[in-house]
Amino acid sequence: MRISQLSERSGVAVATIKFYSREGLLPAALRPGPTRTDYSDVHLDRIRLIRALLEAGGLSIAAVKRVIAAIDDPEMPLDHAFGIAQSAIPATRGERGDADLGGQGAERVAELIADRGWQVYAENPGIALAARTIDAYHSIGRGDLLRSLPAYARAAEMIAAADLDAVAAAPDRDRMTETVVVGTVLGDAMIAALRRIAQEHRSHRAFPVDGSGPGPAEPPRARPRAAEPTRTEEHPS
């Protein structure tokens, strides 16, 4: 197809397609004649990947380049290409500041990884993020909240299993990489959203208020699962 058709089918302006080409993000078009360039579905898929990385993934053009170079390199093992894709994702909230790599956080992450039997490279971006976040809990005096870590780790395993199923279902390296980046970024937002919903559901169970509408509630006395309603309209104590 001509560049005008590629533009129409991808919804991306001709000037933008030319910019992607100059930046080396798009493979060269076939040149059936000296004045014609010809594009195929390969180009369409690649434009789609670029848009997904830029828009849903929030990657910079430089980061998109690195990711695309990795997936275009046939010598690059897939798990390594995925690592590059993961690392290209911009910092998530809570990730501010540096981890003290010999510090408490780094040690606790190493322990957790050993406990779970996880096999990972030291460069995994999650390791530094986890270390920094553990340091942040300690810096505000809430190291007690780290008791949730084992439950979080089990949940992360469940999430990662679903994520890898999605990657394995993709037909080629382009689509797999798109799945890694898009799935990671949108998945983080989705999990955060579902966590808030599940928290509220659990909160009603843990801190029940009888009757309809707002009313006074006592602080819970015991573990949430064991909590009895603190007052009832029917049986005032």
Add this chain to the structure above:
Amino acid sequence: MRISQLSERSGVAVATIKFYSREGLLPAALRPGPTRTDYSDVHLDRIRLIRALLEAGGLSIAAVKRVIAAIDDPEMPLDHAFGIAQSAIPATRGERGDADLGGQGAERVAELIADRGWQVYAENPGIALAARTIDAYHSIGRGDLLRSLPAYARAAEMIAAADLDAVAAAPDRDRMTETVVVGTVLGDAMIAALRRIAQEHRSHRAFPVDGSGPGPAEPPRARPRAAEPTRTEEHPS
């Protein structure tokens, strides 16, 4: 204690403590004499909460005010105060744009909530975030990735159970609210971090490369759990 001691023990400047007071974030000091003001551990705990909400939680002063007004209102049920705290947390990434509240995303979230038997108010901030995120998957043509939703929802339940245990372990409303906000924000970062680590671990298992160091790898043929090594140094095929 005097304001100077409160400043020293909290690590917060006297001018900042006075600012918190003027903004109505701190309860009034005791006034044992016309020229003396006296602060207690209640004030120290409250300053700690304010710092945690501002710094770890990323809340604005206006949002901190709303959260503190909710926990200071004895008529406010705890689960409702938690909802206010949750809603005060600034938008997470992926949350850009509006959800089409009659749209595909909103419908799918309602379905998921019904499937899980979750009891939540329509104002739960996770509902709109989930709807917008589902719309984002569709807008880039990756609605297929929503197959991960049930696994994500089960993981969210596991996370929320740990979160509510942490809230229930807190001694009073101030500390419980701090736990809701700090635990939600730092917990999001922690779960995102552990997810990346678990993904890499799973990725090595799903797309194994034999031998040490990088080398060529075939794209996987089958489901990750069933994948056999695609080549071995010892037994070339």
